[in-house]
Amino acid sequence: MTVDPAQRWNSTLDSVVVYAQGALCRRLVRGIVPPDGRVRVTGLPRSLDPGSLRAAVLGASGVRVTEARVEVEAGTPGTGSPDALRREALRLRDAHAAAQGRRDRQLGLIEEVRALHPVPPVRNPEDPHRRTAVDAWLELADFVDGRLAALHARLVELEEALRDAEHELGIAVDRLARASTDAPSAHVETTVSALLTLDGAGAAEGDGEVELELEYGVPGAVWVPAYRLTHRQGDGDGRLVLRASVAQRTGEDWTGVRIALATADLRRRTDLPKLRSVRVGRRQPAPAPSGWREPPAGLGDLFTGYEAAGRRRQVPTAVPAGLRVGSAAGPVPPPPPPAPAPALAPPSMPSAAPAPQAYGALPVPGGTYGAPPQGFGGALPDFAQPAPAPPAPPRSAARQRGGPGAPAGPPAPKAPAAPGRAAPPAVPEPAAGPPQPSGAELDYAGLVLSGPEEPGGRRGRLFPGSPVDPAAAEHRRRAEAVGSLPLPGHAVRPRESAGSFDHRFDAAARADIPSDGTWHTVTVGEIPVGLRTEYVCVPSVEQTVYATLVLSNATGQALLAGPVEVTVDDDFLLTAALPTLAPGGVRRVGLGPAEGIRVTRRTNLRESTSGLRNNTTVLDHHVHVELANRLAAPVTVEVHERVPVTSDPDVRIEERAAWTAPEVGEGPEHHVSGTRIWRVDLPAGATTALDGGYEIRIPAGKALVGGNRRS
Template sequence: MTTTQAVSWYSTLDAVTVYAQGALCRRRARGTVPPDGRVRVTGLPRALDPGSLRVRALTPDGTRVTEARIEIQAEPTETAADPADALRHETERLHDAYRAAEERRDRQRGLIDEVSALRPTPPAKKRDEPHRRTPVDAWLALADFTEERLTALHTRLTTLEREYREAEHRYETAVDRLERASTATPSAHLRTEVSALLTLDTQATEAELELEYGVPGAVWVPAYRLSYRQGDGGGRLLMRASVAQRTGEDWTGVRLSLATADLRRRTDLPTLRSLRIGRRQPPPAPSGWREPPTGLTDLFTGYEAAGPRPTPPAEAVGGAAPTPAPAAYGGPPTAPPPPPFAGAAPTRPGAPRARSAAPAMAMPPGAPPLSAFTPPPPAPALPPPPSTPPHPTTPELDYTSLVLSGPQEPGDRRGRLFPATADPVADEYRRRAEAVTALPLPGHAVRPRESAGSFDHCFDAAARADIPSDGTWHTVTLTTVPVGLRTEYLTAPSAEPAVYATLLLSNATAQALLAGPVEVTVDDDHLLTAALPTLAPGAVRRLGLGPAEDIKVVRRTTLRESTTGLRNNVTVLDHRVHVELANRFPRPVTVEIHERVPVTTDPDIRIEEHADWITPPEATGPDHHAPGTRLWRLDLPPGATTALDGGYEIRIPAGKALTGGNRRS
């Protein structure tokens, strides 16, 4: 199939699914099917992965796609100007203006320094000369001149400083526009077009196709906005996403989906082979390998008979340009020389050659001379086929990308099909696209693969979105999630006499909420931006909102040391804890007080608790409590004050007590 034989169809980008890294794009194309069914769909990006192309027919009339492959065309253009080049030239012009303004400002500062350094210098006094009076008028005249000159210079410096700041601002703005410019703009001098060459099997006159392909250079992170009113048991969580892409094509009006999965992860299932005992075995699965055709060794016999290509004398001297062969040889100047004619005398190695009408063939050092009766060297034989057919790899089974090896290849590769070498230009496009993965993340943002854990989810945008290929973050709205909310207050008075407000978020949906920044709005007033933890379906997590000034806490402790036992051989450390809480809010609040009790692994040391606090259940992850944590939970009415008392005793045998040690911690 060639591009001149195929009918061109224009395609539009319809949907994009952004994964943790990379994206899967879907284009749609519609047109009239030619009689031969050959179609060329244009508009594909340069950085696409050729092995990811998938095409299917959308019309329910039995249309099938029997062949699909990628073709890249590049041709010079004669356009007058390129927006990217114009922006680059404008940036260079503003850079020159910025440097010129900086030089004018620095030169003005130098003039001010020179004038400020003017000082009156009296002439040198001779030995017998009497003391001279100081000319005050001259001093005052110099001071007036310096003041007048500095006033004018500083006025001019103020103007130059303003011009310098304006030039700097214009230059930085142009640099920012250049960095944010879309990479989908084609070059003004070379137009590169990536197309999909398709062959359709259909009886219809028109068909609609969907092309799917993968591209690198796209990332996303989740973001949220939480709105609720005090006293309500629920809230509204708006899920958003920050998306950045540098794939080489602008996503305009596309149906956007965001997935936490890895696009490059293999999803094929392993083949489990069974082991059977006996003579009857299942036939081996076909591997797709075929033996080389017979007579492949004779394909290059004529090429070998011509002998090696002679080395031009000019190249042996020092790299001069080769001269064309004389016209007496016949044929064009670039034609290879004919083989030696019959009756030519053999040449002896090392002997001077006689001048003749035809140059002698180049011989390797130490090789025997060739004569008219010397047969041509035989072509190297191909290795015998293996006893069992080999199993080709995936690139070797991609028959559309195989290339026939020419005569310059080694003997075991001549005339055979091998995978094509990598395209360095396409690799450079993909390397530039993947540079977006190093983009700095927004505050409190977490990459999807780090927060998703062992599950994968896909989120659909609420409406079609526009994401230009500029490598910067763009915010899109995904969906609204109803969440359960309960306000609680935490305090650890042993560490800090402060009470902190928290929100208990419960995810009652079947979709996970990934970790990311959340803007909290209470009663239509923005409160703060916090970090939302990952919320699995049905999970409950705590979100901190900062200190609560309307709840006061005071903690007092007392220690009484005594001895007990038959011989007073046990030291008893009696710790008493007294906590007071005051609620200044006009509504009831729930407060959780955290305390710590010492823990020990020595069976001889006993710790006895005297309080009505509770021991939190064992948990892992962010909800994990330190060993020895104890909790008080209570509800405080508006304006109420309460007191909590607790304590513990530490009983230490006399042989294990530390003399002068600190037993209070």
């Protein structure tokens, strides 16, 4: 076992920003910088996204973070690990299986006793008829009846015990499913930590402690807005409390953290596009990518000693390169016979750091870049006796075959496949010109050094490796299952209601949200809104008056769509659906029918003709609406009517009423063409009548035979 040289610092979760999918967590850590500057920050969740880790030093202490990487450690869980629910569920599952087994055995006994019946002996045809032993038959029937009665009574008890066991097991399974995922779910506990390298430790020694900030993204967190509206009749304003239903299964409990809610997409790309310049003139070579170096000279001689030593069986020497932390130390298939040392092909990624001198290999000359992969380990392959390898070609020949910027030459000779083994995969020849490394190839912490068992074109070079934590994908999959939770009533996803704009809401106080995958309500803050009560009716569709609240948003922050609990005069009224309310917008929220206001509507249609030769059909519509206010307060009622519209210039529509046509953008809702509105102020206990109408004049050439008869 090796002792971790890095000093361990404990971190505290300070704030969380929950996005539409996922969350961004911020941790604070304090400590004294060690002389070597290596610090391991513990307490990170298992579902952490390694590519999202950011570290910074708070304050002007002269210390800066030069490297930050994620590492996974395995260990035995402590004695105080909260797995009592898991053990209880296993115990109840065993108890349920035992109760079910007892019930099944009882059913088997009942079937055996039920199968008892008298069987007469086989009669010889020559023997005379014998009398039936009726008493014996009756005694057997009495025995079967009594035995079955006792067995059925016992069966009732066993079935009741089985139902109780099923009920208790269901409760335990439900508690386990809703329990926090902050506890480890396996016998081997895996912990995630951030390994930091700090520079400028001498500047911080005099100041004492240094405060660091860690920021990382995690999946498995969602939220939807919710509201509580308090209003008093007659007042022109109200209290709208913004709340949020938050569910998270990130693997860590959010205890006493500052919560912020955002509608943005956490996984949206934020990098800027690169526009390359277009030049007129002589062709210029493309510049080498930043962070790339040409492989050092003598790379082909790195494994000469390894090839000359021959294949031996289970040589307990250095560990071969090509394996990294987290790889399984299992049996490795024997490598193919070595090929002649290939020419130095143009690299497609940064060169490796000096490799360990394994199997008598020579050290790699030349400089290094970045940080080499750390922690190689694994099982040694079996070695057999190969043929001696020819000497490597000189440096000049390597550059003639495939140096940077040179055309691709003929491929290197391939080694024949060993008997009983498949040939190694062919390494494609690189394209001519300078290398074009990808983002994964420039991720120095994620590169893996290829060992001697790799083909000749990959030996001693760095390539993108596998993820550090193989179980991280499973943790992220379980965390992302929170996105499929059923939404509360009238709830809308933030991305659906926010539209093309993104908003952020900061909670006024700290909150606790466990990692159990269920909805938890968090109070964000109070938003001042303008309110007025109006009554709307459309008597041509339904002769019912509806109460509404007209909300006006005078703040600079949008209100997203979601459920709103309406309380009027300290009495809970109902839960309605609040539409999205932009800054400065006005929307209407329905409160249901108002039983204290009555409306009736009657219509009358008269058809006649006019004109010199009665060639124009006149349809005269008369509308009569009556309103009665039975409430103890004055009200304002909007009566909506609709007149027909036409696109034919020969058909004329003449209106005769005091109604008005709403202007474009007027009012809290959108009105269709032809809408007309009456606004009536009714005192308490008052009634009023509204009369209106319109005439439709249709030329005879536009009329249909038998048509135009409508109310």
